[in-house]
Amino acid sequence: MSDSNKVALSVTCIVDQLFPEIGVATVELLRMAGYSVEFPEKQTCCGQPFSNSGFMPEAVKMAKQNIELFEPYDYVVLPNGSCTAMMRVEYLHYLEKEPQWHTRAEALSKKTYELSEFLVRVADWKPAASANAPSVTFHASCHTKRLLGMHETPRALLAAAGCKIIEMEDPDRCCGFGGVFCVRMADISNAMTRTKLDLALKTGADRMVTVDPGCMMQMQGLLKEKSTTFRIQHLANFLLEVSK
Amino acid sequence: MTATFEKFHADARKVIADPRYQFAIEDATHTKNVKRTAAAAAYPPYEPLRDHLKAVRSSILSQLGVHLETFEKNAQNAGATVHWAENGEAACQIIADICERHGATRVVKGKSMASEEVHLNHYLEKEGISPVETDLGEWIIQQAGDPPAHIIAPAIHLTRYEIAKIFERVTGEDVDPENVEGMTAMARGILRDKFLSAEVGITGGNVAIAESGSIVLVMNEGNGRMTTSLPPVLIMLIGIEKVVPNWNDASAVLSLLARAATGQALSQYTTIVTGPAREDESEGPKEVHYVLLDNGRSKLIGTKYEEILRCIRCGTCLNVCPVYRKIGGSVYNTPVSGPIGSVFTPLIAGLNEYVALPHASTLCGECLKYCPVRIDFPRMFLDLRSDEVEQKVLPWRDRVIERFAARVMSTGWLYHLLFGIGRIFQVPFIKDRQFHLPKWINPAKERRLPAFGKRSFHQVWAKGEIKDDRS
Numbered sequence: 001m002s003d004s005n006k007v008a009l010s011v012t013c014i015v016d017q018l019f020p021e022i023g024v025a026t027v028e029l030l031r032m033a034g035y036s037v038e039f040p041e042k043q044t045c046c047g048q049p050f051s052n053s054g055f056m057p058e059a060v061k062m063a064k065q066n067i068e069l070f071e072p073y074d075y076v077v078l079p080n081g082s083c084t085a086m087m088r089v090e091y092l093h094y095l096e097k098e099p100q101w102h103t104r105a106e107a108l109s110k111k112t113y114e115l116s117e118f119l120v121r122v123a124d125w126k127p128a129a130s131a132n133a134p135s136v137t138f139h140a141s142c143h144t145k146r147l148l149g150m151h152e153t154p155r156a157l158l159a160a161a162g163c164k165i166i167e168m169e170d171p172d173r174c175c176g177f178g179g180v181f182c183v184r185m186a187d188i189s190n191a192m193t194r195t196k197l198d199l200a201l202k203t204g205a206d207r208m209v210t211v212d213p214g215c216m217m218q219m220q221g222l223l224k225e226k227s228t229t230f231r232i233q234h235l236a237n238f239l240l241e242v243s244k
Numbered sequence: 245m246t247a248t249f250e251k252f253h254a255d256a257r258k259v260i261a262d263p264r265y266q267f268a269i270e271d272a273t274h275t276k277n278v279k280r281t282a283a284a285a286a287y288p289p290y291e292p293l294r295d296h297l298k299a300v301r302s303s304i305l306s307q308l309g310v311h312l313e314t315f316e317k318n319a320q321n322a323g324a325t326v327h328w329a330e331n332g333e334a335a336c337q338i339i340a341d342i343c344e345r346h347g348a349t350r351v352v353k354g355k356s357m358a359s360e361e362v363h364l365n366h367y368l369e370k371e372g373i374s375p376v377e378t379d380l381g382e383w384i385i386q387q388a389g390d391p392p393a394h395i396i397a398p399a400i401h402l403t404r405y406e407i408a409k410i411f412e413r414v415t416g417e418d419v420d421p422e423n424v425e426g427m428t429a430m431a432r433g434i435l436r437d438k439f440l441s442a443e444v445g446i447t448g449g450n451v452a453i454a455e456s457g458s459i460v461l462v463m464n465e466g467n468g469r470m471t472t473s474l475p476p477v478l479i480m481l482i483g484i485e486k487v488v489p490n491w492n493d494a495s496a497v498l499s500l501l502a503r504a505a506t507g508q509a510l511s512q513y514t515t516i517v518t519g520p521a522r523e524d525e526s527e528g529p530k531e532v533h534y535v536l537l538d539n540g541r542s543k544l545i546g547t548k549y550e551e552i553l554r555c556i557r558c559g560t561c562l563n564v565c566p567v568y569r570k571i572g573g574s575v576y577n578t579p580v581s582g583p584i585g586s587v588f589t590p591l592i593a594g595l596n597e598y599v600a601l602p603h604a605s606t607l608c609g610e611c612l613k614y615c616p617v618r619i620d621f622p623r624m625f626l627d628l629r630s631d632e633v634e635q636k637v638l639p640w641r642d643r644v645i646e647r648f649a650a651r652v653m654s655t656g657w658l659y660h661l662l663f664g665i666g667r668i669f670q671v672p673f674i675k676d677r678q679f680h681l682p683k684w685i686n687p688a689k690e691r692r693l694p695a696f697g698k699r700s701f702h703q704v705w706a707k708g709e710i711k712d713d714r715s
Binding site: 011019174 | 626638646655656705
């Protein structure tokens, strides 16, 4: 681990194109934590949509692009648990048979962090406690929890911000997203999302927070319009809002 | 039987729209998960045993031929006849021949996933032999004409109200759905006569023990023991991967199997069959046949899919799978459903026929997390999907679209160009940052897809608009 205070932001394609405000909040949080942020502008996608659909040569090509792109940096931070898992865990599998690339993938793996994980474990930063922070329930997304083995850091940041965390039943139950699954098997996907939303709404919390934009997008798509004040937010935007 | 995308989607839509089915499946899997969690917590060796059993099962598979030959020799020494069935058809033929040799038309059956896999009942019926399922759940679905909806609990998709209706139809009597014990007693009465008159009993098997030539049968109803002891001829059908070298290893399987499957320390009945009744024994079958079923298993050895053969058929991956918990077993259209079926069935019955199954997962990882022998299902879903692309099994439209998407997503200028165009053309369809499309044109059906941001993060960054307090 380096004592550098520079990080490269891998904003991820979903944030880049659909939710740029998550990227903005991520940059602001990283700066509040004392880091200067660089954004390698050649970045596009980590390749996960393609490896998950079985298009391995295409995904491997993207893995190599990212390994090269982020090689000069000491840290790579992503506001996206699933893409973090792709870069940290999956690249190693996909490049198993190419030793030189595998070594480079290992180097990337070791310096890649999901945002909340970076803020807590590397930056040792936490938000100031707010007296009137909303109550939240936390969606422990599958890849963040099971592939990264990480579910404490987002909750630690929420608690530090003064939030009351109301755990839903099965907080790590899948939201139904699953990448291409959400359109390839849309009916099943939507049924899963409804169950997840029911569990979240049952808590009576003001917000649901997640570190996975994919899950956020999925659940927002079935949240009833206007009928509820309940909101689903990315942790970065939530923390920024609460700390202001 | 097939699971093409069209059929899979159509079947899934039906059960998703049925609130009664949804309740039954959610409730039953929830109960199983609660029980398994409690049983594992009450038994400290549970977690270390998972690693142990994974290692044991893996090492067995690397020596499978040796263990099977030892099993055959010791089974023959114990007086059993051993048959090798290369495929499902051969297994059915062997079993039908045994029945015919004894002039048997009345056959009782214990629950057996292997017999479901080879569609044994269907085959026997064609031969004029009427097999009667004697496991309560199996008997119910046999009356209903349904395939098993779960490895362990075949009638998991039916509520007591529907089961009462089935009983009414079969018996012609009024049945009170609240009186579950009454219904059980009714089935017991019907089945008792079948046991006493049966000429042949057929069961599956959970473990085959090479050192003694025994087959262990794990059951929660007395039907298994009656099927193995009352009829004069007993046939046991078992997959070749179920063999273990010795009783120590069998005990490791049994210690995890019941806990994982039903949350019990041990099932109500653990029946061990080692050949026919000895001369000085007054009870038990006079003739015992073990039918060892390959049906595509041996060709998996040494491939990236070998570990699927570690499976002990406990059903845990079904209970924890959020997809299974929405669609139940019937939609998979294969007796072994859920994550295990989504890998096992395409491998043995054909990827073309079951093209949809490897996609019936969000790769959430629950199955891997809880599988007692730690089978890496998500990895195998990915491998199967990759095989589908390579072998052109995935529909060509999907292949064209996704290859094009990959080109766009990996080529900077195309990526910015196409999303830029999308940003312009989306305007008439957008409200509150979401697309509002009619359901028939929306690939996400009733779920609203998000709009593209007014500008991409790339554009925001390039304008230098994110304020930097430190500069």
